[in-house]
Amino acid sequence: MPVEELSDGIFNLSIDDRQMLATRNLMPGISVYGERLIVEDDVEYRQWDPSRSKLGAMVLRNFEIPLTYDSTVLYLGAASGTTVSHVSDILRDGLVYAVEFSPRTMRDLLQLCDQRPNIIPILADANKPQSYAHIVEKVDVIFQDVAQPNQAEIAAVNSKYFLEENGHLMLSIKSRSIDTVASPKKIFKDEVRKLESGFDVEFEVLQRKELEPFHEDHLGVLARMFVDHEEKE
Amino acid sequence: MELDEEYDVLLRDVCIRAAKSRISSNDTDDVRIIQAVQALDDIDRNVNELSERLLEWYGAYFPELELTGEALASFVTSFGSRANVPAGHPLHEKASGSMGAEISFADEELLRTFASNLCSLYDTRRHIESYIVTGMGSLAPNLSDIAGALLGARLISMAGSLQKLASFPSSTVQVIGAHRALFKHLRSNTPSPKHGIIYNNIIIKNAPWWQRGKLARAFASKISLAARTDLYSGKKNPSIRESMEKKLNAIRAANPSPPKRESKPTGKPGPKGRGRNRKGGRR
Numbered sequence: 142m143p144v145e146e147l148s149d150g151i152f153n154l155s156i157d158d159r160q161m162l163a164t165r166n167l168m169p170g171i172s173v174y175g176e177r178l179i180v181e182d183d184v185e186y187r188q189w190d191p192s193r194s195k196l197g198a199m200v201l202r203n204f205e206i207p208l209t210y211d212s213t214v215l216y217l218g219a220a221s222g223t224t225v226s227h228v229s230d231i232l233r234d235g236l237v238y239a240v241e242f243s244p245r246t247m248r249d250l251l252q253l254c255d256q257r258p259n260i261i262p263i264l265a266d267a268n269k270p271q272s273y274a275h276i277v278e279k280v281d282v283i284f285q286d287v288a289q290p291n292q293a294e295i296a297a298v299n300s301k302y303f304l305e306e307n308g309h310l311m312l313s314i315k316s317r318s319i320d321t322v323a324s325p326k327k328i329f330k331d332e333v334r335k336l337e338s339g340f341d342v343e344f345e346v347l348q349r350k351e352l353e354p355f356h357e358d359h360l361g362v363l364a365r366m367f368v369d370h371e372e373k374e
Numbered sequence: 375m376e377l378d379e380e381y382d383v384l385l386r387d388v389c390i391r392a393a394k395s396r397i398s399s400n401d402t403d404d405v406r407i408i409q410a411v412q413a414l415d416d417i418d419r420n421v422n423e424l425s426e427r428l429l430e431w432y433g434a435y436f437p438e439l440e441l442t443g444e445a446l447a448s449f450v451t452s453f454g455s456r457a458n459v460p461a462g463h464p465l466h467e468k469a470s471g472s473m474g475a476e477i478s479f480a481d482e483e484l485l486r487t488f489a490s491n492l493c494s495l496y497d498t499r500r501h502i503e504s505y506i507v508t509g510m511g512s513l514a515p516n517l518s519d520i521a522g523a524l525l526g527a528r529l530i531s532m533a534g535s536l537q538k539l540a541s542f543p544s545s546t547v548q549v550i551g552a553h554r555a556l557f558k559h560l561r562s563n564t565p566s567p568k569h570g571i572i573y574n575n576i577i578i579k580n581a582p583w584w585q586r587g588k589l590a591r592a593f594a595s596k597i598s599l600a601a602r603t604d605l606y607s608g609k610k611n612p613s614i615r616e617s618m619e620k621k622l623n624a625i626r627a628a629n630p631s632p633p634k635r636e637s638k639p640t641g642k643p644g645p646k647g648r649g650r651n652r653k654g655g656r657r
């Protein structure tokens with residue numbers, strides 16, 4: 142069975158002529174949400190379903206994934222940890238701070254944290270980075286999937302607080318969370334413009350693509366943050 | 375490097391514990407109340423069955439006794455055989471002239487135990503009710519203020535949590551508990567339900583039929599507001615109740631008398647069905 146590493150820690154397996162996205166299981170033998178486990182050459186992989194994960198969909202839409210084995214990541218909108226578990230697989234020697242504000246959902250996430258040593262759970266509102274500033278250090282990447290009307294703003298304030306200079310922001314924008322009637326295309330354009338010049342941190346948008354067919358009316362964005370205007374040149 | 379790792383291990387540990395303790399203080403309040411509401415329902419179901427049984431069973435020995443429910447249970451617990459009803463007791467005469475069978479000692483003992491268990495179920499029920507009232511006072515003071523602690527608790531229970539209740543649009547709150555009527559409405563063209571369990575509040579229950587729909591809508595919207603206030607601030611805000619009273623009074627004043635029936639003699643299901651519907655409502 143051919144195994145191809147698409148980027149650090151992210152694999153494409155070919156099984157019976159079918160392609161399957163996967164990460165290398167950090168906790169062999171344990172399936173997190175019922176996903177398939179596949180062993181090849183003594184390595185166990187976990188199937189990664191792109192229709193259950195915006196990040197997974199971004200991989201398949203050919204985003205440059207800025208994650209490496211030892212990245213530190215701030216993950217906003219961790220939910221019960223479906224995607225966080227794959228991030229945790231990828232960051233074998235790194236760390237992910239997983240922020241989620243619903244206590245009920247956090248309860249499921251905590252079970253995942255009990256199993257995996259590289260996830261630090263934070264029960265907090267991503268609108269209030271002050272409330273976890275004493276916990277989170279500078280990170281290489283912020284991944285955000287909060288489905289909120291003020292997504293761009295949440296990304297900007299968190300980047301200002303926590304993102305390393307020239308660090309990467311990966312963002313999933315759900316148009317319906319912003320406006321249920323306006324056309325997604327227009328919403329996406331506005332949100333991207335906001336990121337580029339609407340806040341006191343600025344981003345260079347490197348890639349933007351809709352996450353169809355995996356997620357309807359979602360835009361994936363990869364951006365890099367500039368702290369200082371002079372440094373741009 | 376090693377220090378760094380140790381720090382991360384410690385940090386993670388602290389974060390997990392912090393989140394857990396916040397969840398256990400945050401989440402369990404409504405879970406406990408939901409359990410209590412369900413325990414009430416369980417007790418009611420059982421109490422009804424058991425007291426029916428007691429009525430039939432004891433009826434063989436004292437058919438003239440016109441007591442039911444808790445009154446019957448406590449009568450049987452205190453006297454057992456009707457021969458023990460003392461002179462001067464209001465039921466003494468009925469007891470001595472009864473056409474019921476003689477009760478054996480063994481049967482008397484058995485029935486007394488049975489009845490006294492039933493009495494403690496009634497006690498437990500009261501106990502649970504006051505537990506709910508107290509608990510709701512701290513979990514959802516505004517909801518309790520608007521809807522009453524017991525109805526409020528029932529709404530939380532049927533929604534699944536305070537958070538869910540708070541996230542429902544008030545049109546949903548209005549029909550919580552009306553599933554059967556709602557599905558019937560969707561299947562055939564019966565009128566859509568105007569109220570689910572909030573019907574049990576006297577605001578709606580005692581209102582004349584032509585005001586009920588409007589009152590229920592206003593009531594439900596204040597319930598939503600109260601639940602949201604409880605979820606996000608947790609502090610009692612008396613102005614919700616005041617504005618509700620105002621709103622309800624305005625509705626009552628604006629609709630003093632029943633609307634004229636449309637004088638169409640044809641059997642259209644709409645208005646006719648409505649009028650008929652009210653009949654069963656006045657209980």
Ligand SMILES: C[S@@+](CC[C@H](N)C(=O)[O-])C[C@H]1O[C@@H](n2cnc3c(N)ncnc32)[C@H](O)[C@@H]1O
Pocket residue numbers: 193194195196217218219220221222223224225240241242243246265266267268286287288289
């Ligand atoms: C679309 S789900 C995320 C799914 C997750 N990223 C995955 O792929 O498994 C959005 C989550 O963000 C959480 N959320 C929304 N707003 C938030 C906020 N302001 N702060 C923290 N979490 C938030 C929600 O509770 C929900 O669990």
